[in-house]
Amino acid sequence: MCGIVGYIGQKNALPILMEGLRRLEYRGYDSAGVALVCDKNLIVVKSAGKIKRLEEEIKDIDDMECTHGIAHTRWATHGEPNQNNAHPHTDSAEEIALIHNGIIENYRAIKEFLIQQGFKIKTDTDTEILVHLIRYNYKGDLTEAVRLALGQVEGTYGIAVVSSQNPDVIVAARMGSPLVVGHGDGENFVASDVSAILEHTKKVVYLEDGEIATVSAESYKITTIENDKITPQIEEVTWNLDQIEKAGYEHFMLKEIEEQPATLRNAFRGRLNYDDGIPRLDGLNLQAEELRNIKRT
Ligand code: GLU
Numbered sequence: 001m002c003g004i005v006g007y008i009g010q011k012n013a014l015p016i017l018m019e020g021l022r023r024l025e026y027r028g029y030d031s032a033g034v035a036l037v038c039d040k041n042l043i044v045v046k047s048a049g050k051i052k053r054l055e056e057e058i059k060d061i062d063d064m065e066c067t068h069g070i071a072h073t074r075w076a077t078h079g080e081p082n083q084n085n086a087h088p089h090t091d092s093a094e095e096i097a098l099i100h101n102g103i104i105e106n107y108r109a110i111k112e113f114l115i116q117q118g119f120k121i122k123t124d125t126d127t128e129i130l131v132h133l134i135r136y137n138y139k140g141d142l143t144e145a146v147r148l149a150l151g152q153v154e155g156t157y158g159i160a161v162v163s164s165q166n167p168d169v170i171v172a173a174r175m176g177s178p179l180v181v182g183h184g185d186g187e188n189f190v191a192s193d194v195s196a197i198l199e200h201t202k203k204v205v206y207l208e209d210g211e212i213a214t215v216s217a218e219s220y221k222i223t224t225i226e227n228d229k230i231t232p233q234i235e236e237v238t239w240n241l242d243q244i245e246k247a248g249y250e251h252f253m254l255k256e257i258e259e260q261p262a263t264l265r266n267a268f269r270g271r272l273n274y275d276d277g278i279p280r281l282d283g284l285n286l287q288a289e290e291l292r293n294i295k296r297t
Contacts, residue, residue, distance in 0.1 A: 002029045002075040004099055004179065005196040006160045006170045008068040009187025009217045014058065017071035020189075020196035021051050026245055027193070029073035030081030034058065035088040035097035035162055036066035042164040044097055046086035067217075070160040070170060070190075072099035078107070079124030089128045091135035092120055096142075096163045098134065100127040101192055102156035102177040110152065126155075134161065142166040143214045143223075146173060150212070150225050158192050170215045173225075174207040181205045181213050181220055183234060188215045194237055195244045205232040 003024030007013045017034055032054045033046025043061060047053045051073070072087040079085040088097040104110070107126035110133060115121065119132045130149060138145035142163050150157075156176035162169075172179055172190040182189030182197040182204050189197040190213065194204055205222070207213060211230060213222045222230040237244075249255035 002101055002192075003027055003073040003196065004070070004101055004158055004160050004172075004190065004192040005072075006070040006162075006172065006190035006215070007187065008168075008170050008189075008215055009184065010067055011187065012063060013066050013069040014061070014063045016200070017069055018051070018055065018058070019199070020191065021054075021071050021073055023196045023198075023241075024073055024193060025051060027073070028075065030076050031074045031083065031086035032072060033074075033086045033088050033099075034069060034071040035090075035099070036061070036063060036069035037162050037164055037167050038063065038066040040164050040167055042090070042094055042097055042162070044088050044090055044094070046083055046088065048081055048083045048086060068162065068167065068170070070097065070099050070162055072101075076125075077103050078126040085123045085125050087125075087127060089123065089125065089131045091131050093135070095165050096131055096135055096138070096161065098127070098131040098159060098161045100130060101158040102175070104130060104153055104157065105155035106153065107155075130157075130159065131161075138163075140165075142169060143171050143212060146171045147212055147223070147225055147227065150175075160190050168216050171212065172207070172215060173212040175209050179207045179213075181207065181215055181222075181232070183220070187217055188220055190215055193244070194239075195241050198237060198241060198244070202237045203234050204237055205234055 005020030007016045031048045032051050036043045045057050047057050074087055087099040090097050104126040107129045110129045114132045133149040134145045137148035146161055158174050158177035158179040161171045178192055180191050180194055182201045184201040191197045210225050211222055213220055222232050247255050
């Protein structure tokens, strides 16, 4: 699971998003991308590899009117870590863009349904089906489309969604993958990790599983997937960046040792077929024979 950062306010969004991505770099990633909403236009740029490469790609963007956007670092679970599979993913009209941390476990069934409905699937990821499912449910209200789509999804997610047709909101949701809303002055943020937004605000609301946040520049509202209203609990972050990166542990090594059970669980999620007990390791493109011949050196 990798990194999410989103910004909506009066400032130019791109430098804020890129700085946020750099803050998330320590988590490791294989590709990165950004979606900007610029006066009713959606601009999406993504690249495989380091954030430096994404920086090269965005150099020529005219981002003067882009005060709102989302950015992602990906740690591929389904589909190669190439530019096409990098997030954000978009619907075929290129109006809705989505970034996702986690794994959609029932993506195969949803993919088949979407193909039957005439949707064209462009990538090998589990994530892409979500953006089409949101489009399928979209009738003008982005939050409602996200809510209805998530009702059909099994798995883990932290997501952030923007649309050129709803240029004043970011919709974010969480299930088993951390997500926080940062509250600023005339500007708001979303992030998978407070370190990405800490230099802008210390006031945050941690989303709980099953919650959806609709974030605009001036305010935000939180509901559940069942559409119940939630009263946000604003917390003040007192940790500094170094403490956050170590998640309260004294050393990175200790943190990584303690995180091993969760990391393994996440790696297997969506890949164990409970009918025949056979794991399907998508993304590992080796034949059984090749695996058998691997020598430990
Ligand atoms: N499962 C998604 C993918 O492979 C998201 C991976 C992530 O959490 O970065 O694209």
